[in-house]
Amino acid sequence: MIAEAKTLVVKVGSSLVTDEGRGLDAAAIARWAAQVAELSRLGRRVVLVSSGAIAEGMQRLGWTRRPHAMNELQAAAAVGQMGLVQCYESCFRSHGLHTAQVLLTHADMADRQRYLNARSALRTLLHMGVIPVINENDTVVTDEIKLGDNDTLGALVTNLVEADALIILTDQAGLYDADPRRHPNAKLVEEAEAGDPKLEAMAGGKGSALAKGGMLTKVLAAKRAARSGAHTVIASGREPDVLVRLAKGERIGTLLTARTVPLAARKQWLADHLTLTGRLRLDAGAVKALARDGKSLLPIGVVDVSGNFARGEVVGCVDPEGREVARGLVNYSAEETRKIMRRPSGEIESILGYADEPELIHRDNLVLL
DSSP: OOTTOSEEEEEEOHHHHTTTTSSOOHHHHHHHHHHHHHHHHTTOEEEEEEOOHHHHHHHHHTOSSOOOSHHHHHHHHHHHHHHHHHHHHHHHHTTTOOEEEEEEOHHHHHSHHHHHHHHHHHHHHHHTTOEEEEEEOTTTOOGGGOOOSHHHHHHHHHHHHTOSEEEEEESSSSOBSSOTTTOTTOOBOOEEETTOHHHHHHTOSOOOSSOSOOHHHHHHHHHHHGGGTOEEEEEETTSTTHHHHHHTTOOOSEEEEOOSOOOOHHHHHHHTOOSOSEEEEEOHHHHHHHHTTOOOBOGGGEEEEEEOOOTTOEEEEEOTTSOEEEEEEOSSOHHHHHHHTTSOGGGHHHHHSOOSOSOSBOGGGEEEO
16 A cells, blocks of 8 residues: 555654654664655655754753743753754755744644645645655644644644655554553554544553653554545564665554545534634534534534634534534534524524524535544
């Protein structure tokens, strides 16, 4: 599956580019650049999502522990980004390749126009043979708009450019059925379907103190990438020439396959929202109408409203047990929705004094999860 992939998103973890936190490992980055250059010669288009900015900033500033204060994290990212970009640029230049730094935040993904702008820019760079090096814009990001980790960022970028595959490189050989650090007999999962709930149970637990993501974030990233039809490989970045070998069809690490039909671009954008402005709790009948019958969401099916959202914002729809089943663009504000919930659409005008739409969320603006 990876051998047929024309566009690849490669995510490289902090431990692989920072020599376990002791500053940037220039030799390792040079090896990544050589492998990506070989993929380019093989006709593949590659987007690189690289961790390491904060770790490099910490090393430059002489810090031994990752800070918790947002302003200190932002400062470390600003300092470290300089070294990270300089190293990638010089390594790729030796192979005759141009690079482009792209810094993203959740706000870039949540705003439809900015999402389309980022998509256009990245596709243009790939068409020109440039290697985009992507990181979260940690210098300006806050908890409220933070993507969270570069595994998630890698999946979002995969969906953004409609890549064929996401390769997540880590310091583990892949996904195991138990934590191999605690269970010596744990077995490597060679292939599974992305989104299988059993994978999340296997991947529980945190990663290293240096990296923010663990195996769970990688499994969830594969689930997200599968929405646009992309397969995911989780493999060890310490395997020699791992990218080239994967591209040539060798089976390394864990392959998580996408079995679903790719979502259309607009619905993919809706699904990729990480921060929602509100939630609508639905009754069982409304859940059935959305999930089984492909209907729009009507006000009568809503039993509770949380959050303070405006018309046109993305809200989540949860079932009676609180599980999110869908999300979409809402046609009425939170205040208006509270007034019309549990009421037939024919009463909207008499309650609000006007009726823009009979649906609370039209099915064209709704995506099932």
